[in-house]
Amino acid sequence: QKEVEQDPGPLSVPEGAIVSLNCTYSNSAFQYFMWYRQYSRKGPELLMYTYSSGNKEDGRFTAQVDKSSKYISLFIRDSQPSDSATYLCAMSAINTGNQFYFGTGTCLNVIP
Amino acid sequence: DAGVIQSPRHEVTEMGQEVTLRCKPISGHDYLFWYRQTMMRGLELLIYFNNNVPIDDSGMPEDRFSAKMPNASFSTLKIQPSEPRDSAVYFCASRRTGANVLTFGAGSRLTVL
Numbered sequence: 001q002k003e004v005e006q007d008p009g010p011l012s013v014p015e016g017a018i019v020s021l022n023c024t025y026s027n028s029a030f031q032y033f034m035w036y037r038q039y040s041r042k043g044p045e046l047l048m049y050t051y052s053s054g055n056k057e058d059g060r061f062t063a064q065v066d067k068s069s070k071y072i073s074l075f076i077r078d079s080q081p082s083d084s085a086t087y088l089c090a091m092s093a094i095n096t097g098n099q100f101y102f103g104t105g106t107c108l109n110v111i112p
Numbered sequence: 113d114a115g116v117i118q119s120p121r122h123e124v125t126e127m128g129q130e131v132t133l134r135c136k137p138i139s140g141h142d143y144l145f146w147y148r149q150t151m152m153r154g155l156e157l158l159i160y161f162n163n164n165v166p167i168d169d170s171g172m173p174e175d176r177f178s179a180k181m182p183n184a185s186f187s188t189l190k191i192q193p194s195e196p197r198d199s200a201v202y203f204c205a206s207r208r209t210g211a212n213v214l215t216f217g218a219g220s221r222l223t224v225l
Contacts, residue, residue, distance in 0.1 A: 032212040043116075043203055043216035044155075051212075088155070092212060098143060098167070100214060104154035 003027055006089055006103025015112050019076040023089035023103045026070065030091040030101070033065050035074045038086045038105065047087070048074065079110045116217035118204050124223045130192040133220045135204030136185055145205040145214065146179055146189050155203070161187065194224045 006023045013019055021035075031052055036044035048063040050056045056063045062075040072091075076083055086105040092098075117136040125131055137144045145160040159169040164181045172179070176195070181187040191198055201221050205214040 034213055036216075041219075041221070043205075043218045045216070046213050049213050090214075098145070098160050098162075099157065102155040 003101040004089060004091060004103045007106055008104055010107040010109055012109045012111060013079055015079060015081060015110055017079050017110075019079050019083070019108060019110075021074040021076075021087050021089075021106050021108070023072050023091075024070055025072070025091060025101070027091075027093065027101070028067070028070065029093040029095055030067075031094065032092045033063070033072050034090040034100075035061075035063055036088045036090060036102075038088060040085075044088055076108075079108075081110050081112050084108060084110050116204055116206055116215055118202075118217035118220050120220055121218065122221045122223075124225065125194055126225050127195055128193040129224075130190065131194045131198075131222060131224075133189040133202050133204075133222070135187045135189070135217060137187070137204070137206035138208075138215055139185070141206035141208045141215070142184070143207045143209070144181060144187050145207075146187070147203040147205060147216075149201045149203060149219070158189070158202075191222075194222075196224045198222060199224050 004025045033050045035048040037047045038044040050063050053065045053067045060077045064073045086107045088105040089103040092100045119134045146158040148156045158171045159179045161181045179189045201219045203219045205216045207214050
């Protein structure tokens, strides 16, 4: 079993829709959770960062962490064509040193 | 800050040739990471450095791969000899002590024919 599982998609939604992206993980020691956005032929860029459980909101983006279920989500409200990209979840823990565990990414396409 | 700088952005070479990828981390970042990204396997950690010292190279696939960091502002990843299965996008990332997030460069897209 992989440390982090993420549905690769692709996920196509109409402009304005609410998008839900998810990852599951197996290591209960993970404490730091990140979402990266990667545009085509670009490097991943940090979108959201959360520590431990709970929600974090930044504009149209909300990150949720449910440690009891080992499940994290990224919600995008009022999705825009400019949100079309691949979204990668990532996580780490103090006892994993500098290992950041990445999902394989979900490809999102927002249709105008 | 200019961010993490990688070169070349694209490299096309023939099997058996030597390939050298370069990275300049963000100033003040004391950790540097080399990742490889493919459709099949996603992002794979190859090696990382702390204060210019290689800490974990267990992800380096074979002896054909080597990495160096001669100073705090420069690192290289070398593949010699290159093979078609090395075709991928290679990313460099850096972070500073105390920060739990990585900043990635734009990547070097390698095609080995």
